[in-house]
Each structure stands twice: as C-alpha cells, then as structure tokens.
Amino acid sequence: MRDNDIQGEILSGNEISVIVCVYDLARWEQIQAALASLREQTCPPAKVVVVVDGCPPLAQALRKAVVDEELVELPRNQGLSIARNAGIERVNTAWVAFLDDDAVAEPTWLERLDEARRATGAVGVGGWVEPMYDGPPPTWFPPHLLWTVGCSHEGLPTARSVVRNVFGGCALMSTAALRQLGGYDPALGRRGDSAEGGEEADLCIRISRLDPTATFLLEPTARIHHHVPQTRARVGYVLRRCYAEGGSKRTLSSRLGAGSLSSETTFVKSVGPDVIRLITAGKLAQAIVLLAGVIAAGLGYLTTRPAPVGASARATSN
Numbered sequence: 001m002r003d004n005d006i007q008g009e010i011l012s013g014n015e016i017s018v019i020v021c022v023y024d025l026a027r028w029e030q031i032q033a034a035l036a037s038l039r040e041q042t043c044p045p046a047k048v049v050v051v052v053d054g055c056p057p058l059a060q061a062l063r064k065a066v067v068d069e070e071l072v073e074l075p076r077n078q079g080l081s082i083a084r085n086a087g088i089e090r091v092n093t094a095w096v097a098f099l100d101d102d103a104v105a106e107p108t109w110l111e112r113l114d115e116a117r118r119a120t121g122a123v124g125v126g127g128w129v130e131p132m133y134d135g136p137p138p139t140w141f142p143p144h145l146l147w148t149v150g151c152s153h154e155g156l157p158t159a160r161s162v163v164r165n166v167f168g169g170c171a172l173m174s175t176a177a178l179r180q181l182g183g184y185d186p187a188l189g190r191r192g193d194s195a196e197g198g199e200e201a202d203l204c205i206r207i208s209r210l211d212p213t214a215t216f217l218l219e220p221t222a223r224i225h226h227h228v229p230q231t232r233a234r235v236g237y238v239l240r241r242c243y244a245e246g247g248s249k250r251t252l253s254s255r256l257g258a259g260s261l262s263s264e265t266t267f268v269k270s271v272g273p274d275v276i277r278l279i280t281a282g283k284l285a286q287a288i289v290l291l292a293g294v295i296a297a298g299l300g301y302l303t304t305r306p307a308p309v310g311a312s313a314r315a316t317s318n
Contacts, residue, residue, distance in 0.1 A: 015046035015094065016110060016172065019087035021080055022101040023053040025061065030102035030227050035069060037104045037224075043111035045097070049090045053083040079191035081199050084168070085183035091175055100150060100169035102227040103129070112222035113172040116160060123207060123214040124173040126166030127222030128152045134230050140285035141233065144267075144274055145293050148241035149228045155270060156218060163218045164263050165204035170224050177207050177214070188248065198248030205252075205260050235289060242293040246300025254306040268294060 018038055022031050038048050048069040052059040054077030062071055072086050088096060097113065099105055109127060116125045131137070131151045143154035150169060157163070166173070168184075181203065189199035208214050231237065252260050271294050278287035 016043070016097055016114060017047040017049060017091040017093045017095070017175075018045045018097045018099055018110070019049045019051065019084060019091070020099050020101050021051045021053060021083040021087065022058060022062075023055050023077055023083070025055060025058040027102055028058075028061065031058075031062075032065070033104050034099055034101055035066070037106075037109075038099065039067070040107050041105070041110045042108050043114055045110060046093050047091070049087045051083045051087045053077050053079070077191065079186065079189055080168075081184035081189035082186045085186070088175065088178050088183050094175055095172055096175050096178065097172045098168055098170070099224065100226060103150075103169060103224045104132070104227075105224045106222075109170075109222050109224055110172070112219055116217050116219040116222070117172060120160075120215065120217060122217045123177050123211070124166045124171060124204065124216045125219050125222070126163065126172075126217065127170040127224060128218075128220040129167060129170050130223060130225045131228045132225040133228045133233060138233050140235065140289055141238070142274075142278065142283075142286040142290040142293075144271075144290050145238055145242070148238045148245070148293070149232050150226050151228070152220075154274075155267060156220075158220055160220070161218050163216050165201040166216050166218070168200040169226070170222070171200075177211075178203075180210065181206055188251065196244050196248050198245070198252050201260070201263075202252055202255070205256055209256075235292075238289065239292060239296045242296040243300035246297035246302075247304030248300075249297070250301045250304045251306040253301075 020031070020034055035048065035050070038045060049072060050062060050066065050069050051072045051074065052062065053074050059071065059073045070090060072090060074083060074086060084098065095114070095117070097110060113125045113127055116122065129151045131146060131149060146153040150167075152167075184199045185202055188196065188202055190196055204216050249261055249264055271290065275287045275291055278284070278290065
C-alpha cells in the first residue's frame with residue numbers, strides 16, 4: 001500500500017495536511033488554541049482543513065476567525081468518522097495528520113511524526129497525548145484509564161514502538177492508504193457527546209490486512225496536550241466511556257475476529273497486578289476505579305449489539 005497505488009490522485013510530494021474536526025461552539029477557546037498551535041509548527045503543514053460537523057453558529061464564527069485554514073461545513077452532525085472523511089476528501093498531500101479540536105500540539109509535533117515515518121516507512125504514526133485538566137488532576141483517576149479522556153495511558157511504550165493502531169486525534173497517516181479503504185467507517189466513532197470509539201483500531205487493522213507490510217508506530221516525542229473538562233474528569237463519565245468502548249470492541253471482534261483484540265487482551269491481563277500495585281501504594285480509590293472500569297468494559301462487550309458494517313469497511317472486513 002504505497003502513495004502511488006491510487007490512480008489519478010495528485011499528491012504533492014511529502015507535504016502534510018492537517019485535519020481538525022469541530023462540532024461544538026462551547027469549545028471555541030480550545031479550537032482557537034488548537035489552530036494557533038498548528039501555525040507555530042516547526043514543520044508547517046501545507047494545508048489545515050477545519051471540518052464543522054453540523055454546527056452553523058460555529059461555522060459562522062470560524063468564517064470570521066480563520067486565517068489560512070480551509071473550512072468545510074457539513075449540514076448536520078454526522079459523527080467524527082464522517083467529518084474526518086470529509087476532510088480527507090479535501091487533502092491533496094501524500095500525508096495527512098489529525099489533531100483533536102480541544103488539544104494543543106507542541107511546536108515539534110508534526111516534525112517528530114514526520115521524522116518517525118521517514119525513518120521507518122510506517123503507514124501511520126501516532127503521538128503522545130498529555131492530559132490538560134481544568135483544575136488539579138483527580139486523585140482517584142488511575143493512569144491506566146487515561147484513554148477514556150483521549151490521553152495516552154500507563155502501559156503504552158515510552159519509546160518509539162510498533163503498535164496495532166494509532167490514536168486518531170494525534171496521528172499522521174498515508175493519504176493513499178486512507179483513500180484505498182474509503183476512510184473511516186461511519187458506523188464507528190463518536191457522534192456529538194456520545195462515548196463510542198473503535199474507528200481507529202478498525203481502520204488500522206483493515207489497512208494491515210490489505211497490506212501485511214504496513215506498520216503503525218507510536219512516537220512518544222510527538223506530543224500534544226488534550227483538554228480534559230470537569231465534566232469528563234468524573235467517575236461516572238469514565239465508567240460510561242469504558243462501557244461504550246466495550247461495545248465498540250464487540251463490533252470490532254464480530255467483524256475482524258477475536259484476534260483483533262490483542263491489545264485489549266494484554267491490557268486486561270495486566271489489570272490484576274496493576275490493581276495490587278495501586279493498593280500496595282496506598283491508592284485504593286484508583287484501584288477500585290480501574291477494576292470498575294474493566295468490569296464496565298466487559299459488560300459493554302457482552303451486552304452491546306455490534307454496529308452494522310459501513311459501506312467503506314465491507315470490502316476489507318473479511
């Protein structure tokens with residue numbers, strides 16, 4: 001799966017475009033900070049595409065505020081996967097990066113991602129996501145569950161490593177690879193304030209099955225800082241997110257087989273020893289939340305009906 005595999009595509013060398021998907025006017029300050037961080041990159045993007053997912057007031061505000069960014073407006077909220085796909089359609093560079101709308105990229109973010117893929121030939125490279133809380137970090141929050149708020153969690157490699165999939169809000173991907181698969185599956189991923197996920201794992205696994213030589217990396221030196229509002233720094237939200245992720249993984253398993261959950265299996269096997277370590281360290285609340293999160297994910301897996309396969313995924317899920 002290489003950049004010249006798609007007939008008729010005009011891809012401008014090794015330049016990088018960045019896609020930022022937005023949907024909520026309440027995130028105005030975070031969106032402005034995200035876009036400002038892209039203007040300060042040591043490896044400036046060739047283009048920044050801002051996709052407004054069904055929020056006319058936000059689109060109107062952005063039309064007055066954007067500098068050189070390209071604005072794409074979707075008529076109604078259709079979810080993160082469709083918004084990302086709409087951005088991919090506007091890209092004419094060989095590589096495309098994704099940044100969450102409530103995250104700030106460090107100035108070397110794109111440079112480090114690009115260095116990693118050049119050095120290894122990877123199809124996709126993900127970075128490291130640090131939490132940025134509104135207030136003091138919650139003492140009950142186990143670092144193992146930081147993925148529930150879109151951040152890098154304990155247990156991930158701390159040096160450049162091959163991984164199953166990248167995290168979609170902090171990643172660099174081959175444009176050709178994305179287009180060969182029709183982009184992200186619209187049946188997966190967040191819609192508005194929902195807690196579903198799984199679209200990144202689904203996409204990367206399908207790419208790997210089409211091209212067994214394709215690899216994905218985690219590059220921890222490519223860092224962003226992700227805003228975690230008080231509404232998400234709560235036990236209830238974390239458990240809801242765990243339950244929803246369990247349902248997403250049920251869909252993934254039903255499409256791609258139980259072997260697609262190798263990362264999750266490794267994570268679950270580590271929970272027992274991690275809970276004991278937390279208790280020994282006097283972090284009982286973290287131990288309880290970690291155990292409850294795993295149980296919630298298990299319930300989500302057992303009780304959720306798998307989502308139907310989207311048109312873009314049918315040809316590559318078998």
